[in-house]
Amino acid sequence: MQNAKVISIVNFKGGVAKSTTSQFMAYGLAEKGYRVLLIDLDQQQNTTYTLMQDDLLDIEKSIYDVFMKNGNIKDTIYNAGAIDFIPSVPDMMQIDFELQGKPDQPYRLHEGLREVESDYDYIILDTPPASPTIIMNALTASNDCIIPVKADSYSLNGIGLLSNSIKPVQKYTNKNLKIVGFLLGFYDNRLLLSKGIKEQLEEVANIFETKIFEQTIRNAVALSEAQAMKQSIFEYAPTGKVTNDIRTFINEYLEGENDGN
Ligand SMILES: Nc1ncnc2c1ncn2[C@@H]1O[C@H](COP(=O)(O)OP(=O)(O)OP(=O)(O)O)[C@@H](O)[C@H]1O
Ligand SMILES: [Mg+2]
Numbered sequence: 001m002q003n004a005k006v007i008s009i010v011n012f013k014g015g016v017a018k019s020t021t022s023q024f025m026a027y028g029l030a031e032k033g034y035r036v037l038l039i040d041l042d043q044q045q046n047t048t049y050t051l052m053q054d055d056l057l058d059i060e061k062s063i064y065d066v067f068m069k070n071g072n073i074k075d076t077i078y079n080a081g082a083i084d085f086i087p088s089v090p091d092m093m094q095i096d097f098e099l100q101g102k103p104d105q106p107y108r109l110h111e112g113l114r115e116v117e118s119d120y121d122y123i124i125l126d127t128p129p130a131s132p133t134i135i136m137n138a139l140t141a142s143n144d145c146i147i148p149v150k151a152d153s154y155s156l157n158g159i160g161l162l163s164n165s166i167k168p169v170q171k172y173t174n175k176n177l178k179i180v181g182f183l184l185g186f187y188d189n190r191l192l193l194s195k196g197i198k199e200q201l202e203e204v205a206n207i208f209e210t211k212i213f214e215q216t217i218r219n220a221v222a223l224s225e226a227q228a229m230k231q232s233i234f235e236y237a238p239t240g241k242v243t244n245d246i247r248t249f250i251n252e253y254l255e256g257e258n259d260g261n
Helices: 018-031 046-051 063-067 090-098 105-113 132-141 159-173 192-207 222-228 241-259
Strands: 005-009 036-040 078-080 083-086 122-126 144-150 178-185
Touching: 005 018, 005 132, 018 036, 018 046, 018 083, 018 122, 018 144, 018 178, 018 222, 018 241, 036 046, 046 083, 063 090, 063 105, 090 132, 105 132, 105 159, 132 159, 178 192, 178 241, 222 241
Parallel strands: 005 122, 005 144, 036 083, 036 122, 144 178
Antiparallel strands: 078 083
């Protein structure tokens, strides 16, 4: 059986829809019949909050145990309807400190995933905005990386930082890491600003030697409403316009995989 493809959703900027993208990719791929594991790597626990029906204080095992090599990763897996997930805990804040100077520091997640890679078709990693060790681990464990970008005037600030963290991974810890593309979200095609950001992003994409996904994700309050209701967007608004943006985006991602580019 083929091993899971691991996709990290990264951007050093906060609030650009990393968690939202991780969630809709996970449920969107599941809707197409794939077996999906979504992992929350962020101490803020936003994805964990959305996916967990239980109280967050009841979490016994989490991704923290995988990083600390406490027991089997399979014991950290919960079910959330069409997908499985591994929750995060506030202790993830300590990871940079805990793993300092450890020779296998960038490989902890990669090693942990070995145990489950034949159980899934896709493993999606929701990353925190600013934790070098966790982002390094995510990128080292991934085949693909997708960079969500918010269509606003500050959206391209900090993109240099991202390039500085992806390059060493591609050079040293994961030569096969592919930057699949930028996904432009919070998009309003009536706004010149949104269009302007898209043009600027084209230049950045050239520097990263990647592309912008043709499909953008519109600005839609349904996404945060669904999260507040602890539902996937496919459940909350199955025929919504934004849900169709998402389905088209997922098809575009899958077509890119088949083209091998
Ligand atoms: N296309 C969109 N239109 C409107 N709101 C959106 C869109 N995408 C995401 N949001 C909302 O924007 C907020 C931030 O999104 P999200 O939490 O996914 O960002 P993030 O990058 O994970 O943030 P953080 O860096 O804090 O982890 C959330 O309330 C989410 O519901
Ligand atoms: Mg997030």
